[in-house]
Amino acid sequence: MKPTQIFKRKKQAYLTVLAVGISVVLLISMKGIADGIFHNTLDDINKSKSDIVISGSNHGIVNGHSISSSISAMPEVNRVFASLTDVLAVRAPGRGVKYAMAQGLVPEDAQYFFTEEDRKRFPDEGCMGFSVPDDPHASGGAWTYEVLVDSNLARDLKIQKGDQIGLSRNATGAMVTFNVTGVFKSELQGRGITAGVYFVVLHLSELQSLLGLRDSDAVDSLYLNLRSDVRTDQSQVEDLRKTLEDMYPFYDIATKKDQIKKMEERMAMAEGFYTAIGMVSLMIGLLFVGCIMVISVVERTREIGIMRAMGISRKSIFIQIFGESSVLVLLGGLLGIPLGMAVGTAMSDYFASAVGVSETLVYFSPASIAYIYLEVVSVGALVSLLPAWMAMKMDIVSAMKGGDA
Amino acid sequence: MIELKNVTKLYKMGDVRIKALNRVNLKVGAGELLSIMGPSGSGKSTLLNIIGCIDHPTYGRVFLDGRDVSKLSDRELTRIRLRQIGFIFQQFYLIPTLTARENIELPMREARVPREERRKRVRELLEMVGLADREKHYPNQLSGGEQQRVAIARALANRPKLILADEPTGELDTKTASKIMMILRELNTERHITMMIVTHDPTVAKKTDRVIVLKDGTIEKDITERAEIRKL
Numbered sequence: 195m196k197p198t199q200i201f202k203r204k205k206q207a208y209l210t211v212l213a214v215g216i217s218v219v220l221l222i223s224m225k226g227i228a229d230g231i232f233h234n235t236l237d238d239i240n241k242s243k244s245d246i247v248i249s250g251s252n253h254g255i256v257n258g259h260s261i262s263s264s265i266s267a268m269p270e271v272n273r274v275f276a277s278l279t280d281v282l283a284v285r286a287p288g289r290g291v292k293y294a295m296a297q298g299l300v301p302e303d304a305q306y307f308f309t310e311e312d313r314k315r316f317p318d319e320g321c322m323g324f325s326v327p328d329d330p331h332a333s334g335g336a337w338t339y340e341v342l343v344d345s346n347l348a349r350d351l352k353i354q355k356g357d358q359i360g361l362s363r364n365a366t367g368a369m370v371t372f373n374v375t376g377v378f379k380s381e382l383q384g385r386g387i388t389a390g391v392y393f394v395v396l397h398l399s400e401l402q403s404l405l406g407l408r409d410s411d412a413v414d415s416l417y418l419n420l421r422s423d424v425r426t427d428q429s430q431v432e433d434l435r436k437t438l439e440d441m442y443p444f445y446d447i448a449t450k451k452d453q454i455k456k457m458e459e460r461m462a463m464a465e466g467f468y469t470a471i472g473m474v475s476l477m478i479g480l481l482f483v484g485c486i487m488v489i490s491v492v493e494r495t496r497e498i499g500i501m502r503a504m505g506i507s508r509k510s511i512f513i514q515i516f517g518e519s520s521v522l523v524l525l526g527g528l529l530g531i532p533l534g535m536a537v538g539t540a541m542s543d544y545f546a547s548a549v550g551v552s553e554t555l556v557y558f559s560p561a562s563i564a565y566i567y568l569e570v571v572s573v574g575a576l577v578s579l580l581p582a583w584m585a586m587k588m589d590i591v592s593a594m595k596g597g598d599a
Numbered sequence: 600m601i602e603l604k605n606v607t608k609l610y611k612m613g614d615v616r617i618k619a620l621n622r623v624n625l626k627v628g629a630g631e632l633l634s635i636m637g638p639s640g641s642g643k644s645t646l647l648n649i650i651g652c653i654d655h656p657t658y659g660r661v662f663l664d665g666r667d668v669s670k671l672s673d674r675e676l677t678r679i680r681l682r683q684i685g686f687i688f689q690q691f692y693l694i695p696t697l698t699a700r701e702n703i704e705l706p707m708r709e710a711r712v713p714r715e716e717r718r719k720r721v722r723e724l725l726e727m728v729g730l731a732d733r734e735k736h737y738p739n740q741l742s743g744g745e746q747q748r749v750a751i752a753r754a755l756a757n758r759p760k761l762i763l764a765d766e767p768t769g770e771l772d773t774k775t776a777s778k779i780m781m782i783l784r785e786l787n788t789e790r791h792i793t794m795m796i797v798t799h800d801p802t803v804a805k806k807t808d809r810v811i812v813l814k815d816g817t818i819e820k821d822i823t824e825r826a827e828i829r830k831l
Contacts, residue, residue, distance in 0.1 A: 203696060500692040503653050504753070505681025506709050508673065590653045 206490045210483050210522040211529060214574060217479030218530025221472045221566045222558070223538035228468050230542055230556035232461050239453050243306045244275075244417035245425045246435060247453070248445050255445060258413030259332050259399075265416065270424045270434050275303030276413040278401055284343070284394060285360040285369055286351040294347055294392035296361075298401030298413075302327035306419050315379040316342070317355075323376025324397070332399035332411075340397065341372040344380040347392035353377070361394070361404055370404060372396065476570060480523075480577045487519045487581035498585050499593025508586045516575075516582035523574030527567050535563075600761065600793050601627040601650055606659035608645050608816075619645040621816040622659070629760070630791040632784065634804040636831075637813035643797045644765055646813065650795065651684055651763045652676040664760075681710055685754030685792075689766035691746040693738040699725065699749045700734045706756045724752035728782060744775035751782055755792075762786070764796045768803055780806045801831040 248255065248265075255261065255276075262274045278298040285291045299307055301324040304316070317323035323342045331337050341361065343353055353359060353374055360369025380393065402408045424430045431449050438447050448456070491498070498511060535558055542556035608620040620642045627633060635643045648654035649661060652668055653676075661669045668679060680686075693702045700721050707717045725731045728748035730741075738746055747767060754762055764783065768776030780803055787794045796807060804810045810828055812820035822828055 496692070497694060500686075500688070501694075501705070502677070503651070503680065503686050504706050504709075505677055505679075505684075505757075506705070507677050507681075510709055591648060594653075 203490065206486055207522055209486050210519065211526040213479045213482040213486070214523050214526025214570060215530040215533060217476045218527050218566065218570055219534040219537050220475045221570070222531060222534025222563060223541060224468055224472055225562050225566060226535065226538035226556045226558045227542055227545075228461070228464060229559060229562060230538075232457070233557045234555060235457055236454060238309075239450055239457070241309050242450070243309075243419045245420040245431060245450060246418040246438065247415055247448050248418070248438065248442060249415040249448075250445050255413045255416060256410045258411050258416065259329075260411065261442070262416055265418060265438070268434075268437075270420055270430060271418055272421050273303070273306055273419040275300060275306050275417050275419070276398055277307065277415050277417065278398055278405075278407070278413045280363075280401070280405055282394065282401075282404065283360075283362045283365040283367070283369075284347065284351065284392070285362070285365070286353050286357065287360075289351045289353075291365045292347060292351055292392055293365075294343075294394045296401055296404075297393065297395045298398040299395065300327075300329040300332075300398050306417065312381075315381070317376035317378065320375070323378065323395075325375065329397050329399045331397060331403065337400055337403075338397055339370075339372045339400070340375045342376045342378050342395040343374055344378055344393040346380040346390075347394065348374075348377045350390075350392070361396075363405060476573060480570070480573050483519065483523065483526075483574060484577040484580055487515070487578060488584065491515060491581040491585045494585075495588065495593050496596040498588055499590050499595075502588065502590045503594060511588075512582045512586040515585045516578050519578035519581065520571075520575055523571055523578065527570045527574070530570075531563055531567065600629040600631070600664060601625070601795075602662040603646075603650070603656075604660045604662075606646075606649060606656045606661060608642070608649065608654070609657040618816050620649070620656070623816070623818060625811070625818065625821075627793060627795065629793055630787065631809060632787040632794045632796075632807045633809035633811060634796045634798050634807040635811045635813060636798060636801075636804050637819075641813040642816040643813055645816075647763050647765055647795065647797050650761075651686060652679050681706060682757055683760050685757070685759040685762045687747070687750050687754050687762065687764035687767045689769040691738070691743070691750045691770070693746055693749055693753070695738050698735050698737055699730060699741065699752075702738070702749055703753045703756050706753065710757050712757070720756060721752075724755055725749075727755075728752050742775075743771050744778065747771060747775075747779055748782065751779070751786075755786070759792065761793045761795070764794065766797055766799065768798070768800060773802075776800075776803070804831055805829060 258276045258278070262276050265271055265274045276299070280296055281293050282296040283291050284294045301321040304322045305313065313322065321327040324338070324340050326338060341359065343359070348354060351359070355374055355376055357374045358371050359374060361372050362369045378395070398413070399408065402411065420431065420434070424434070428451065431451075435447055435449050501511060538556045538558065546555055603623050603625040606620055606623040607618065610617045610619055623646065635646060637643050645654065649656050656669055659669070660667050663679065663683065668676065671679070694705065697705065703721045703724055704717050707720065712720070721734070722731070725734055728751055730745060730748055730752070733741060733745060738749070741749065762783070767783070768779050771779060783794055783796070784806060786792050796803065798804055805828055807828070808823070810820070810822040810831065811818055812822070
């Protein structure tokens, strides 16, 4: 029989195509988003000017400024920049208190700390909004009392450049008055829960003082930007890492390669989870296909009996039923590919706009799509074996009476 | 052409064994047109199924053209059914998703008849049964009589030597039934196809040359005299 005959059994054909299509849509959209997040993070790591990260948990690196100076003196190192992050209470007089994620850094390090794309969100004047590029308070100099606030916080506390705000470890603590020297565009532009996530950026040593970490000179991480000839030579990077490990055995030291490896390990775990969910959805979808095909064979019992009586061989019956369901699985899979890509893209756009980021969180690799398609088609073919076998094994006499399949 | 020797068929229904055919002996010559009559449960359809290589006898032997088919494998029986036997059923049993032409082509496709030859035979057969203009119609677009004529054309597709018809006029009105019988009669006369027709209807049996009457799985009467057949 011609393959077009399949579509004359409309309900069976459409339900089968739909079930396979939904499975493929689920698998492709989930895989696309998982790959998209992976690629995005990988892209961030690759674009980052930090070639080695030294980190300690919970402000765990003490003497941050002095370690930074020592490492800066190493011949392989172009620059070292430190980062400290914590939550601060922000009070705008008469307009309430909000909690914001505070980022402490030395302004002149910002060009290394932020990507070029990120820096476009900050003011042009001075050093990204700060009047001085260095961190004067760190060397016993005066406080600058300079703070940059993000656009979400500026909007909600009605703050603008030139205003004064209070910063403290908590809302009940004594506030230190800072001058808002600039407003930068928040990375999170969404209207969902992320609209209430605020950021402030201030001099590293002043954040240390606010958090009571000035004496220990504690920071979270130190980022090493290596000389251009070193950063491209993986063996030199590895040697430097070993040297740093010997110098600072209590800190976690990771090269870009290590970061990517760690991320790949996490992705592998996520991939396992995703694969399990995907396989369950695939199995449910294809069992559904199997059920539809079995019902179809049962409904066609008499027809199959008549065909057998006419001299149609068991092999031909098997090929016909198996061929029919395989064609439907193939078509459902093909239909599911563009739909899965569309659904994945739509979901990614929705999440990105909810979070307020402009990145594309979806990536469809032709190899992944081909793998998913082959997986679905193979499992679909396996599932189709049962109805085909049932049809082939029918007893002619009882089948002609419309009896048991 | 056909010879049955002591053919017995037993069916198991739960713990009960039913004797559908009991030591049936029968010889049918090539080109005969005969009918099988008998009350329900007398074994008519079982006899037809065994002769048609659809079912195996429990005991006894069946010969088709001198060849013992009672012990042949499923594959060999399928081949015999495809190439030597044509079936016509009471309820026509056309494949609903295929057109008249495709239904007729189906056994020819299985027999790997070349495309051009298939088309030629389909045209001839549809013309023979008077349905040349219904080639592209689906079964549900045809009347009962037309469907049965397509079924006859399908049964003739691979040019069988034997046609087995199980109540071929059972679902048709008298006029249409008469036309169908005329076609079967012509096929028998002009193409010398051996024809066995199971029927309840004496008017159908009267149009055949020999009537076998079955009762409780045995041949009660084997009528060959025209005068006796007329009395049915």
